[in-house]
Amino acid sequence: MQLKPEGCQEWIYGDYRGHQCNRKITCTRDGKNYCTIHDPQYIKEKHRKQEEERGRERAIKQKQNALFAARLAATSGLTMEELQSVTPAMIKALPYLTGQLSTSIEALRLALQVIDEGQPNTAREYVCAVIAGSQQAIALAEGGE
Numbered sequence: 590m591q592l593k594p595e596g597c598q599e600w601i602y603g604d605y606r607g608h609q610c611n612r613k614i615t616c617t618r619d620g621k622n623y624c625t626i627h628d629p630q631y632i633k634e635k636h637r638k639q640e641e642e643r644g645r646e647r648a649i650k651q652k653q654n655a656l657f658a659a660r661l662a663a664t665s666g667l668t669m670e671e672l673q674s675v676t677p678a679m680i681k682a683l684p685y686l687t688g689q690l691s692t693s694i695e696a697l698r699l700a701l702q703v704i705d706e707g708q709p710n711t712a713r714e715y716v717c718a719v720i721a722g723s724q725q726a727i728a729l730a731e732g733g734e
């Protein structure tokens with residue numbers, strides 16, 4: 590690969606031998622020419638923004654999980670500490686839940702729905718059923734190791 594100094598200093602792979610980028614030059618960095626999309630500063634800034642966006646998404650997800658746990662705690666009678674200790678075990682049991690998993694998720698979904706409808710006792714029944722099912726699956730998972 591031989592880059593002509595007057596062109597954008599980026600080699601495009603993909604065809605037989607590849608070729609030098611032939612987009613319009615829009616900037617010069619350290620004496621080298623670049624088009625808009627291959628400008629090292631532009632790329633750096635783009636990665637920074639992507640990382641920022643991922644951070645925002647993580648924060649939203651964490652908040653959603655915390656809210657979900659808080660709502661479960663409110664209806665199941667478990668404390669947040671108890672829920673937090675049960676949750677990793679539930680995750681561990683997931684591969685063993687196969688048949689039960691879809692009904693568990695459905696029960697949790699129904700539980701959240703009836704909380705919204707102001708029926709905490711019904712929600713509590715749903716959540717307790719999920720916890721009982723998960724505990725069975727956890728026992729199965731631990732016995733199977």
Ligand SMILES: [Zn+2]
Binds near residue numbers: 626
């Ligand atoms: Zn280029």
